[in-house]
Amino acid sequence: MPMMKGGQLIAETLVKEKVPYVFGICGHGNVGILDALYDVRDKLQLISPRHEQCAGHMADAYYRVKHRPVATLTSTGPGSANMVMSLATALSDSSAFMAITANVPTSQHNRGPFQELYRHNQADFAQVVRPVVKRAFQPTRVDMLPLALRQAMDTMVTGRPGPVNLDIPYNVFQEEADVELPPASHLDRPVRPGASEADIAAVIALMAEARKPVLFIGHGATLAEAGPELTELQQKLRIPVITSPNGMGCVPADDALTLGFIGRNGAFPANEAGRQADLVITVGTRFDDRSSSSWHAGYSWNFPKTKLVHVDIDPQELGRNYATDIGIAADAKVFTRQLLNALAARCEIDAKRYAPWVEEVQGWVRQWETFVQPHFGDSTSPLRPEFVVGTLQKTLPDDVILSLDSGVHHNWFMQFWKPKRPQSMLNSWGYSSMGFGVCGILGAQLAAPDRPCVAVVGDGGFTMTPYVLCTAVEYNLPCVWIIWNNFAWGAIRDLQYGLFDGREIGTAFYKGQSGERYNPDFAAWARACGADGVTVTRPQDLGGAVEQALKNRRPCVIDVHVDAEVRPPSTGTWQLPPIPYKEPVYGKPYIA
Template sequence: MRENMLNGGQVIVDYLIREKVPYAFGLCGHGNIGFIDALYERADEIATISVHHESISGFMADVYYRVSGQPVATFTSCGPGSANMPISLANAYLDSVPFLAITGNVPTSQFNRGAFQELYRHYQADFPSTVRAYCKRVFQPTRGEMVPLAIRQAWKTMVTGRPGPVVLDVPFDIFKEAAAEETPRPEDWTANISCRAGADPEGVERALDMLVSAERPVILVGQGVKYGRATEDLLRLAERLRIPVACSASGQGAIDSRHELNLGLVARNGPYQSNHATRQADVLLALGVRFDDRTSSSWLPGYSFTIPPTRLIHVDIDPDEIGRNYPVALGLMADVRTFLRQLNGALDARGPVAVPEARERWLASIDGWRKEWDAFIEPGFHDDSTPINPQRAARVIDRALPEDAILVSDIGIHHNWLIQFCEPRRPDSLIGSMGFGPMGFGVGGVLGAKLAAPDRPCVSVCGDGAFFMHANVLGTAVEYGLPVVWVVWNNYAYASIRGLQRGYLGGRELATDFRHPETGQPYNPDFAAMARAAGIDGVSVDRADDLGDAIKAAIARNRPCLIDANIGADKNPAGAGVWELPGLGVGRPAIGSRYEPA
């Protein structure tokens, strides 16, 4: 290598540092030691966090961005190492979260020779085919001189338009091959690119006309509002026009749960006031929402939405999402923050605007439905049984957390309880996965949350099934001194799926509960003892009051801690929506019924 030339690994690391990336999360392998060596040289400028399973690095990177807004990088080796990444890549891809996955591959001189861990049966060094469906794009430089172009284009692709993960697949020798005398400068390339596109002015005026004249308007917000940093602009518009705000599961926290205009969750298990309002709205402004099956009660008319006759204004940075599941009265491709600022600006230009008198009657009706819902759910908050009533567990967890805490939920029945009964006050108060939905997201993601917000309490609530899959996180927490708290929602089953077996298959249960072969009793390892064996505080609780006290004590100790909570599995969260499993039927709302427009 010529003097003053940087090799491929050095170019990549230098570019990450120039983009102010604070961490690289990953796992070593023979295919990426050249990259790790480049990280070693710059260890005072970018920190390396080693994990014990590759997918955990992706979950950490995912949640790190959701909390901080800063994309980070992961690194994995060729073959099985990088093959463990598609789960976390797909999760970030479907939730529009960017991170850069740097994957090692076999040396270029060994392409198509069947080297150790090479995928070659269809195409040489064919790892990119493995992940093409799980990310925005794959870049594979095969000469050192291709690395500068690949890294800057990979980063730009990741953060522009609809954000998402990008894979940079680098052959072993390219990490050490001469690449460039200097690294591409982000300030010359990506730093001056803005993707906050606005809607066309005519569309903004049409949207404002529809909202101002509506008698029963609702704003529905998704993840695009939270991670687009549009929450303040949303609140300003809602308060000025007195429009109630409902949230998809991914949009919870975009407006303070205790705000008078907050309707709460729209979903199959959402509360009465939110589902009943959105299905009766005459105008629905949807911001950064995908209208997935869980949010929309499987698209069955009259349960979560009735579109039409509801007139839908759908705003999204990705035009493919507009008109995917519902016809629009007005569809606008725009960044939601820019659009909301346009809308507020247009409202300023009009001067004082009088909203219809029916608007206050609409809000009064919603308040009545809220009271009905509160009375319906109230008994569950007083159940003091053992195992712990899951509704009460969700409320106790929520109330035990300080206002600045970050709660990262895994996937499972507990997630349905949390999104229904937690009351997030901030955009990052409650973080979950609603696209790909992988088990392990919250188990590993909470580590990324803590690195992003070291001064805030970070708690993961995860099912016993998910935690057992990814218990390797205990070691990472100890090694890097990360004082996170895991609350293992222990119900001795893959309970969300067992609930489906009971509800749709007449109780024909198989492969969903955990039992000891000799006693037939519910079985799980002693998770608290497992944590203590790893050097982490571990406690077990089976009463609701003890659960709240244990969470408070764990946060106060400022050490890694696991709380093994014995929580009942025989109840499923009731809601005002439904969910259809085609061929098996449709459930009934637990409160209210299907709305039939007049």
């Protein structure tokens, strides 16, 4: 076997696995691997953003677009600690990347050297990230690396995807051993479990009894690339489809039976169909509080009166929040194909059977459109939120990748955005991290260099992570950031108005005690970084600014002043116990 340094072994393994990028930041703890990355720089590019959190969000978004993991590299101590939020974000949304963190040399373990965590166990940094990764590995010798690398690769993508951590002492990068590269992982041959024949037969039996079925699809469907099969099922039976934000785009958004998101800020037809359905087949979702109106019966769902078929590749999610009539641990794509094959032999289960239900659902769609559409044409300054969403829907091309940050703007997009493709609406859903949308768009652009990549982010979230502009300029990434500028932490301000009688504190951006609204000049900030910058305060300027930014193919910030006093119309509910929950603004609970 050849003598190889640990750093060389890691670099060559990543090349062998066709990993194109390492997103990372140098430090004394990882300088020992940089030389190995230099040797393979024509096959494995090191992209260095200005903050480790950004590296993690970039890797997360890259996987969501490409469904191929990349790696991150951070140094001992604070650099790796900055990864915690992006790892938690990826874990919560089942997104995979390999986080390589450096640690102190093994000869100095438990001596308290520079940046060692040692109070409870030597070189204990792996304990910091264990709650936010699928698995943490800590190889302390070069001959331990091949097994750890292979296991880490497989762990990332087998079953429910997620990030992994390799915590590597500094000396392991530079020491040598007689080692070979690990065998190929499952990256190119993912394990896709299916349902049993008995389970498929049981689902068919429930469908034969049902009169009002709905499909509810989420990120598991997106990750399995089950869109074609789910679209075929929707078209074959004309079943209404409700989507989580990370499931949007899997089925045609312009179909009248694609109802959108459900929950407090969901669309009215989705909530109405969910609470009146007699059978829900959910594929790759987990019924979190926002997609279930905090589990209050009659607001989004009516379990256990409604029958529930729950399909997920992670058996721990089956029945977590609602008891299932049938729980199936299976890949979304495989299950849906199995169901379609079984339906081919059951001619009595067809679109005609569900036609009365479909007509009822389409009535709710028309009712909702009549209620919301007038505001999409409102011409106001500052701009009305519906106008912004509608203008972007008309202006952005069908192949756009949209990256959304946490904030009130996200509520508007969940309710009204219609992505035209899978993996084209990136959301920090489970962990709702500020900065994911701002930073993630860089990773999305690297995953899809020929597609327009646009981040819609709040003024608060952008101010947390503005260094992304430096990276975009350095690496010539033509991302566009549209800042939803309402001069506030708008989502929390709305909670103060809705739940605390408008007793606003700590949520609006003011200059001193003057009461004058304040934010930086974001457009000037962009220009100072070498990017383009535009401020939009008039509705007639928005479409043209976006079109020009896409045409220029340069990093660009568009600062859009949005009316903070207009709030998304709630159609379900959401509760922060013990505070009482609010009734829907539009629609009402329905308990069968």
